[in-house]
Amino acid sequence: MHILVTNDDGILAPGIAALAAALRPLGDVDVVAPESVQSGAAHAVTFNAPLMCERVSVDGEFFGWSVDGSPADCVKLAVHELCETKPELVVSGINAGANRGVDVIYSGTVAGAVEAAFLGIPSLAVSLEASGGFDFERAGGIARDVVARALEIGIDPGTVLNVNIPRLDRDDPRGVKVVRQSTAPWTDAYDRRSDPRGRPYFWLTDGGERGPSDPPETDLAALRAGYVTITPLQHDLTEYQQLDRLSRAWRRD
Amino acid sequence: MHILVTNDDGILAPGIAALAAALRPLGDVDVVAPESVQSGAAHAVTFNAPLMCERVSVDGEFFGWSVDGSPADCVKLAVHELCETKPELVVSGINAGANRGVDVIYSGTVAGAVEAAFLGIPSLAVSLEASGGFDFERAGGIARDVVARALEIGIDPGTVLNVNIPRLDRDDPRGVKVVRQSTAPWTDAYDRRSDPRGRPYFWLTDGGERGPSDPPETDLAALRAGYVTITPLQHDLTEYQQLDRLSRAWRRD
Numbered sequence: 001m002h003i004l005v006t007n008d009d010g011i012l013a014p015g016i017a018a019l020a021a022a023l024r025p026l027g028d029v030d031v032v033a034p035e036s037v038q039s040g041a042a043h044a045v046t047f048n049a050p051l052m053c054e055r056v057s058v059d060g061e062f063f064g065w066s067v068d069g070s071p072a073d074c075v076k077l078a079v080h081e082l083c084e085t086k087p088e089l090v091v092s093g094i095n096a097g098a099n100r101g102v103d104v105i106y107s108g109t110v111a112g113a114v115e116a117a118f119l120g121i122p123s124l125a126v127s128l129e130a131s132g133g134f135d136f137e138r139a140g141g142i143a144r145d146v147v148a149r150a151l152e153i154g155i156d157p158g159t160v161l162n163v164n165i166p167r168l169d170r171d172d173p174r175g176v177k178v179v180r181q182s183t184a185p186w187t188d189a190y191d192r193r194s195d196p197r198g199r200p201y202f203w204l205t206d207g208g209e210r211g212p213s214d215p216p217e218t219d220l221a222a223l224r225a226g227y228v229t230i231t232p233l234q235h236d237l238t239e240y241q242q243l244d245r246l247s248r249a250w251r252r253d
Numbered sequence: 254m255h256i257l258v259t260n261d262d263g264i265l266a267p268g269i270a271a272l273a274a275a276l277r278p279l280g281d282v283d284v285v286a287p288e289s290v291q292s293g294a295a296h297a298v299t300f301n302a303p304l305m306c307e308r309v310s311v312d313g314e315f316f317g318w319s320v321d322g323s324p325a326d327c328v329k330l331a332v333h334e335l336c337e338t339k340p341e342l343v344v345s346g347i348n349a350g351a352n353r354g355v356d357v358i359y360s361g362t363v364a365g366a367v368e369a370a371f372l373g374i375p376s377l378a379v380s381l382e383a384s385g386g387f388d389f390e391r392a393g394g395i396a397r398d399v400v401a402r403a404l405e406i407g408i409d410p411g412t413v414l415n416v417n418i419p420r421l422d423r424d425d426p427r428g429v430k431v432v433r434q435s436t437a438p439w440t441d442a443y444d445r446r447s448d449p450r451g452r453p454y455f456w457l458t459d460g461g462e463r464g465p466s467d468p469p470e471t472d473l474a475a476l477r478a479g480y481v482t483i484t485p486l487q488h489d490l491t492e493y494q495q496l497d498r499l500s501r502a503w504r505r506d
Contacts, residue, residue: 240433
């Protein structure tokens, strides 16, 4: 099995090293990842500028390609140009921080996996909940188990599995749950400050707890309860429930 | 009615000037838009750096605020900090180039509207198909008609209407169609070149026609046929059809 690994924290992030190492027993692993941190890059794609690539070695050994672009750029370029054969699986991560609920819209980690789906390759995005530090080695083992099980079950070419691992500094995860995405909004706000010249600037702050009363079958609630969560994602954003109503209403013109 | 206008082509782009002018008869228009071009920025959001804002005047008159961030940053900051009252409607555009099919995943224009939906504000994203040049003034009139009709019909707070206007250099649009999003993939590829030092770099190229056999009820096909298209969007990416199957399969562990 030919596996492409990418991320949005950059090719030198500890999460991608742990993921690549964990997946090597499952197949041939190619790493193509952003040169720099792309957190919050969402599904950015570079078409107004060229992409440069560099071979990156770690401890004297070739580790992978860095690309001066987004996770989506990395996957697109890897599949079209850098990999010798088309990857059979793409795994993006391990992100330092969870990507559940509407995070999936903002997440570069998820975007790398969604880009794979566009290209007809099954994919997983893997993120680890923050808990002060991050035990990526242990998270890598959990990711490998999830990937192996997903391959046994079979994932369709267009499917993305969004995987979140709960914080690992307390008990072991309570198990694996396949759950839907929460749509609870962020509770963010801005910290207003003044620069040395008295001009205002704004910094996004973490809000309070999101979706406190979300039902247990959402990724937000299940992760909070200590489960590894798996949410299958698609990329048709149509709001089908409104399609007919709007269509009829518009025709009454 | 208090309307917030944003875009992803930057505050000085002709499309946003035409949109703001076209919407002024419908209410009080605030403009908060990126300082620089953010095309392909998708739903990027800035939390690792502060956001700076500047008051921007055009022809000696205050036009709006520029923000050194993405369209999503602009909407978030406008709603939380820059607007005196919460906008009742957000309109993002007019983008120079269509945003139909899977473009919605990459599009900063759409992201500005989706961010508004997260914040509980009804919103529209408006994009104009390329045809050599762009007749934004005429597109502005079409956008105003669509916005006015949408307000008559009523849009729910969480809803985004993704509006595409066909190229205006040929016949008039054939009408308005409410259609679903196409999921046909891009047909892009990379042009491989060498820099003056012989190092390779890659530039994303336009592929051939996308979804040539897409059915007429998709945004891709309806726009191609010369209709103004409207697609209601939501932000739950869950692939519900796979949720049960995967859930059962995983439990067989």
